Amino acid sequence: MTAFWTLQVLNALQHAALLFLIAAGLSVSFGLMGFVNLAHGALYMLGAFIGISVAAQTGFWVALIAAPLAVSAIGALLYLCLLGRVARLGPMPQVLVSFGLVFIATELVRIVWGDIPLVLDPSAALAGRVDLAGATYPVYRLFVICIGAAMAAALWLGVNRTNLGAALRASVENPGMARAIGIRTERMFLLVFTLGAGLAGLGGVVAAPITAANPGMAVSALIPALIVTVIGGMGNIAGAALGALIVAGIEVFGAVLFPAASAVLIYAALAVALIWRPEGLLVAKGAR
């Protein structure tokens, strides 16, 4: 029985790692700019599809680097041409413009990659399984956990231990004051948005060997990521990580213990979180 629970704990961690990659960018761009980007799931989808195409030419490891870079570039372009302007208009236009982008991205993916689901074969070095505390677990899933943990640690250090991170935190807490002391918040916005897009792209390419890439994933990935963001609290890395762990825990252990209710559980968790702590569990100080 221990092997069973070990497996499920690992499953939850692996799921949390993916959720964190998708939600981190969403959370920080919300905290910083108050920008709800519904197109974030579309960036995740593009990461998966670009990764699959690159891997077909050059192999898995190149795709792992190239796809996030490509998605960052797309993110930066979107911000400069469109979303940067919309970000100033308030929540409703943001929601709608990014919803429009979801429509467009989904159709473009259908045109370019077709309707049949695609998968990515990971490097042979990551194939196979290892024994952990009596449980046999796929190496690739451990790799996903490591990537998620490494990214979370790197981001936390970057935000909390560097000058740039200090400037970022200042911009989240009090944008006006940040500008007054010479922080160029506009450039900060672009940087954060690009980085968030890159993380979503990384999430997409990392997920592609586990879940088949398909045009529906822009929508299906969005809701869990939004829930992570709201539960964890917007605008901080630790919150996104905590939110990802909570949502993954609910999904995995909900499926194990209360299968009949598992479709409803994360929505119920979202509702409870909103009622109990509407600002999120760990909210950046000063942010709304």
Next chain:
Amino acid sequence: MKPFVFSCLLAFALPAHADTTVGLMLPASGNYAALGQDIEDGFRMALQEAGRSNIRVIEADTEADPQTGLTLARKLIMQDRADVLVGVVSSAVLGAVRDVVHQAEIPLIVANAGNSDATGKDCSAFITRVSFSNDQLNRPMGEWMAAQGISSVYTLAPDYAAGQQMIAAFSDAFTAGGGEIVGGEFTPFGKTEDFGPYLAKAQASGAQALYVFYGGADAVSFVKQYDSFGLRDTLPLYSVGFLTAPLYLREQGTSAAGVIGALHYLPSLDTPENEAFVDAYQKAHPDTLPSEYVVAGYDAGRLLVGALDSGAEGRAALAAALPQVAYTGPRGPLKIDPVTNNIVQNVYVFETVEGPDGMTHQVLDTVEAVRDPPNGCAME
């Protein structure tokens, strides 16, 4: 704006002078778009083969949305004066159009939607199905597995009507054959991308085998994840054959090796009819094998052509003639059961194996002329 749109609507609704008008109701967008494309390819192939130029086809994009499907069905029936409707991928769309079709007394050839009730308690003299029913594929598989001496099974399927129906049909047949269902789970539909938690449960259940139904992106993900957990030796995978169907097999690759399933058509069937069919299909689609959806579309076309050849004309005559058509096609002998208007066909139990040119299906057993019991069907 109004007059402009209006004239556009008129433009594609104006009746042309053709002997027979077909309303082709398939999803061209949304989740089922790939299936819709295959069915249409097959249907047009059959018409072309018959060399009939007096059949006019009006396409309608139903998406997978009952509201859209119903509106377009009404348009095809009342405005375009279609003689026959063909298509319907999603069972929800079939449920939505069922009453309209029945009341308008227009024949509908169902080319996919497998809801058993459509040729069971909700059957209609005007609805003929050439694809399959959920019961029809799962019942033989349950009997076959029990006969193989498998004593305990764990089941997994998405939590929606088709998933529930498939697993119920399988479980009934399997337990009637002496097997035991030791457990099972219905996974949330459309959002379970990670099957890890369920695979661990299946493994812990101590069952001898795993029986699942998944389609679309889930089929690819499930097989990949099953393989990555290395369950092949301890918990062999059986399925409704959609899991490793041609549409997904290329992506699944060697992960699908050893999966056993049951399906009504396989591109690797070794019959002259099928060989000719595969050759013809590959002329238009090089390097692609026809899926069971292509065949369903093709047989829908053959059925229609057969009915027309018998001299039937107009809705009532076509509705009466369609169930009379019988022939041996790509999937083997095919006829329509007059009691339910569901297809009577072979079900092939197969193993997914590595062949010289990639993955293929090897037939283990053929369950001949599978026919659904009436299940409460009473046609007036």
Next chain:
Amino acid sequence: MFRLDAMRIVLLVLLLAGMQVFAMLGGFFGQEIVAEIAILAILAISLDLAAGFGGMVSLGHGAIMGVGAYAYALAGQHGLTPWPAALTAIAASGVTGGLIGAVSARMQGIFFIMATLAFGQMIWAFTFSARWLGGDNGMGGIARASLPFSDLSQPMAFANYALCLLLAVFLLAAATLSTPFGRSYQAVHDNAARAAAIGLAPRRIRITGFAISSAIAGVAGILAAQHMQFISPAMMFWTTSGEVLVVLILGGIGTLTGPIVGAAIFVTLKYWAAGWTDHWHLVIGALLIAVILAGGRGITGEAERRLRHAFR
């Protein structure tokens, strides 16, 4: 504050008359489309009441409409005739909306959106897997209302019936907004703190407003159930609510006439664009972005602004 001024009345009359003509000339398909536009417009008006006049942007209105549709179908199965069944269904939607509102009303902006998303998705997920409700296969055999002077099984009669209901809902919404309650409701949206300072109870007012909006969404649900004579959980999924929001923004939020314009455009575009492209969502997405970039007032809002300038 909402005003039913001459311009809006003229636009409303033109729209209704245009649809009436379209239904008469457009054949059966035109009549089906007009009924579908009317249903979508009623839902969009209900969302306009919540989002445009109350600042409560809801991604749960599809689910609330679905509650009305299912309640109507269930009441019919249990022997109620159409009109009492419709009243039951409106009550069911209103109560559902009241409950969701009671929990969510103190939240603002994105938090309110997320809360309505959560409750809507719970309703959808429950219905989707509930076998006694037919699951995703839905329920059929739903009766249309009966009128002494008109046979609603005829598409033309049904289109007219739908247009009449649309007019009734429009007038009801406009009347609600001009009652003392309606004025307090809009005042709370404009400035909750000031409204509280003059003795209004913002939370209770918002809850009531959301419940009224939900009851109207229930009307849309009943009409949809009567139109299709079949219902399925597809209408409850959050993307349906998202599309209604799109309709509202395209047409013009906070105008009550905008929802009708938006619904007409959305439905015609859906069937017309689907005739020549499999990718009509692309068109909708681009249109949506264009409208927002043009100022976000929507087609009606923009037209009203220009006309006002022209007549000044």
